Amino acid sequence: MTTEFVAQKAASAAANLHEAGLADLVDIRIGDAMATLVRDVPHPIDLILLDASKGLYLDILRLLEPALRQGGLVVSDRADLDGGDGGRASAYLDYLSNPANGYRMAAITTEALGQRFAHDVAVRA
Numbered sequence: 001m002t003t004e005f006v007a008q009k010a011a012s013a014a015a016n017l018h019e020a021g022l023a024d025l026v027d028i029r030i031g032d033a034m035a036t037l038v039r040d041v042p043h044p045i046d047l048i049l050l051d052a053s054k055g056l057y058l059d060i061l062r063l064l065e066p067a068l069r070q071g072g073l074v075v076s077d078r079a080d081l082d083g084g085d086g087g088r089a090s091a092y093l094d095y096l097s098n099p100a101n102g103y104r105m106a107a108i109t110t111e112a113l114g115q116r117f118a119h120d121v122a123v124r125a
C-alpha cells in the first residue's frame with residue numbers, strides 16, 4: 001500500500017510498477033495520507049516508509065502503528081528537515097527515540113551527488 005497526494009505522480013508510480021511487472025502487488029491510494037490510510041489498512045505491517053511532508057510523519061506513524069508488527073521497521077527520509085513544520089518532525093524523532101514508546105532507533109546518513117542525507121530507522125521492539 002502506498003499513497004500520494006498528486007494524481008500525476010501516482011500515475012507515474014503506477015506506470016513504473018506496471019513496467020516492472022509489480023502492479024498487482026501495490027495498492028496505490030490517491031489523496032491525503034491522513035484520509036487514504038485510515039481504511040482497509042493491511043495487517044500486520046512489516047515496513048512503514050515515510051517520505052512525504054516531514055510534519056506528518058508522527059501522525060502517519062500513529063495512524064498505522066496499531067498494525068505494525070513486533071520487529072517491524074519504520075524508515076523515514078530526512079526527518080531532520082523541520083522546515084515550516086513547527087517542530088512536528090522533531091516531535092516524530094523524539095517519539096521514536098523515547099524507549100517508552102517501544103522502538104529502538106538508529107540514524108543513518110547517505111551521500112549522493114555531493115550531498116548528505118539523514119534517515120532514521122526504527123525497529124518496533
Ligand SMILES: C[S@@+](CC[C@H](N)C(=O)[O-])C[C@H]1O[C@@H](n2cnc3c(N)ncnc32)[C@H](O)[C@@H]1O
Nearest residue numbers: 003004005006009031032033034051052053056
Ligand atoms: C519528497 S517526495 C517523495 C516521493 C517519492 N517517495 C519519491 O521518492 O519519488 C514527497 C511526496 O509526498 C507527497 N505528499 C506530501 N504530503 C502528502 C500527504 N499529506 N498525503 C499524500 N502525499 C503527500 C508529495 O506530493 C510528494 O510527491
